[in-house]
Each structure stands twice: as C-alpha cells, then as structure tokens.
Amino acid sequence: MKIEYNKSLKAYNTFGIDVTAAEFATITSESELNNILSKDNKNPLFILSGGSNMLLTRDLDSLVLHIAIKGIEVIDESDNHVLVSAKAGENWHNFVQYCIKNNYGGLENLSLIPGYVGSAPIQNIGAYGVELKDTMVQCEAISISSGKKQVFTNKDCKFGYRNSIFKNEIKGEYIITKVTFRLTKKDHILNTSYGAIESALLDQEIHKPTIQDVSEAVIKIRKSKLPDPLEIGNSGSFFKNPVITTSHFNTLRDQHPSIPSYTIDGEHLKVPAGWLIEQCNFKGKRWGDAGVHEKQALVLVNYNNASGKEILDLSRRIQIEIKEKFHITLETEVNII
Ligand code: EPU
Secondary structure, eight states: OOOEEEEEOGGGSTTOOOOEEEEEEEEOSHHHHHHHHTSOOSSOEEEESSOOSEEOOSOEEEEEEEEOOOOEEEEEEOSSEEEEEEETTSBHHHHHHHHHHTTOBSOGGGTTOOSBGGGTTTTTOEETTEEGGGTEEEEEEEETTTOOEEEEETTTTTOBTTBOGGGTTTTTTEEEEEEEEEEESSSOOOOOOSHHHHHHHHHTTOSSOOHHHHHHHHHHHHHHHSOOTTTSEEEEESBOOOEEEHHHHHHHHHHOTTOOOEEEETTEEEOOHHHHHHHTTOTTOEETTEEEOSSOTTEEEEOSSOOHHHHHHHHHHHHHHHHHHHOOOOOBSSEEO
C-alpha cells in the first residue's frame, strides 16, 4: 500500500472540487485496512468511498483512506431468494447491474445511483419508491478505534429517510466493509408506482415489465433530469425534501395552490425541495462555475472550477430565500466537509 502526499482529490469526489489531502492511500483489502488502523498515524483518518455525497470546502490535514475493497459473493440461496454480498469498494451501479443480469430482484429502482456500496447504508440511498433498507440484511464494519469487526443488522442501522445510525450515534466511528442483501429469484415484487416509471414503461408499450425493464426505465428517467457527474460535477440532491406539518402545508397551499406534496402521516407531509427552489427562481442560474441544474433544481452543480466554498455560499443563499418565502429550513443531504 502506497501513501501519497498532497494528493489532489478532484478525481475522487463527484463534485470535482480540487482540494488536497495531506496523505492519501487506496485500500484494496481488509488486511491493508487492519494494518493501517493498527498504526500510530500522525494525521487523523478521513474515510473516502465513492465521494458522491460530499462537498469538500477545504484541504484535508488527514490521512485519507480511499476504500476500494472489491468482491461480490452469493452467500446462500433457496428457490425463491438469494443472499448476496458486495464489498464496500464495489461501484453501486455495477453491483445493481450484476444483480439484474443474474435475475436477482429488489435493487432495480436504485439503478445509476453514483457512489460505492460501502457508503450506501450510511444515508440509506433511495430512489423511485425504494430504499436500501428494503432489501439490506446486514452490513459489516470495522471500528476505527479498536480495529474490531462488527455486524450491524438492518434493525441495528436505525434507517430513516436518507439517514442511519452511521450519520448519528456512531458517526465517524466505523468503516463499512461489506453489505449483504436478500433479493428475489422469482416472483419479483416490482415497484413501478412512481409516476415517471409507469409512463416510461407505457411509452415503450411494456405491460409486463421485467426487473431489467424497470432498471432501464429508471436509467432513462435519471439521465433525462440528473447531470452525469463525469460531465458536470454534482452530488445528486443537495438538500433533503423537507417534512412539514399539515397546518403549515395548508397555509402554504392557500398562497401557492400548486405546491406538490407526499403524505407522511396524519400530521406531516413532505414537500419537494426542488419545487421550492424553483419557485425562488434559482433553477438554471449560474454564478461563475457554481450553479443550480437547469432540469432539477435540487441539484447544485460545478460547471468546471468552482470551489467548495462557492457551492456552499450558493446553498446558503438558497436556504435563506426558502426560509423567507416558505418558512421552511432546508437541510443539506450532502455532507459538508
Ligand atoms: N420539482 C420541481 N422542480 C424541480 C425539481 C422537482 O418542481 O426542479 C418537483 C416536481 O413537482 C416533481 C417533484 O418535485 O414532481 C419530485 O421531483 P423528482 O421526482 O425529481 O424527485 P425529488 O423529490 O426532487 C427525490 C430524491 C432523489 C431521487 C428522486 C426519485 C431526495 C432528496 N431526492 O428527488 O434522490 O432520485 O426523488 O425518487 O429525496 C439523491 O438523493 O441524490 C437523489 C437524486
């Protein structure tokens, strides 16, 4: 394992922000990881996975560990189900494609999400009516302080909307090394209720979709509105969709009759942050190289050489205007470093 010094992280974060790491090492096996954790490292550790959900606003005085441990394995199977695990450094979308090729159902709606398998449980990735928590059985993680391996069951992870124990009680304490899913081998339970999927399938006159069809529909929808990080730097949704009370929502609806919403429970609704941002006229706007995507206002973009600070300033301007206009506090989905 090679340690590199003053390493640019531009190629390691999907926003394409050019900051440096004091020290940088790519970890390709658990033994390499154990080895480095057992050392008395002079710089604090910073764990970097696919870099797809972070905004880097400064150079890191850290030893950055880029977790690139690979491997996919079928652990057990019956006639109906399969237990399949993927190591942390597998590219998420490649893993989903592996499952679809083998006719393992359950992850197709999560096609084309950027990032690695290892960070997927941290924010309970989700899209088009499905979340990781619906199929994840357990994940394995190594404690940074003790070097010991621990298994976290689905329940242990305390999953919520873009949330888990790894973002709260034990934030920064573990490195996820492997994630295991229980997927279907037949009688797949398709989730096509998200409007855009159904219409994408009907456009192609697909009435009895396979998991491959659903995956292709999701890929088509994502490509139509989300920028490809290889072309325009971004981290997907920058903010979470806020949850507000029904009475707050009713007041807003009186002023803005077209406000969209999703019911959470009898007293709460979720409002699409993209809609709120669009109402404040940010959609498609650009300041230098920092901007708001023209097709999806929830996505902030780096057109070329924006600094993390410029993107952060833009996000704060958006938060202030949303607060003034709608009395809603937008929380970032992306981790600000
Ligand atoms: N909308 C607008 N203007 C916009 C964007 C959205 O008015 O510029 C409104 C529309 O009413 C639209 C609604 O928002 O119908 C929902 O938009 P969309 O279907 O694009 O979904 P989203 O709520 O903006 C969430 C996730 C995405 C996920 C999609 C699909 C969050 C924070 N984001 O976005 O996740 O792909 O649903 O399930 O929950 C991500 O987490 O990085 C991400 C891309």
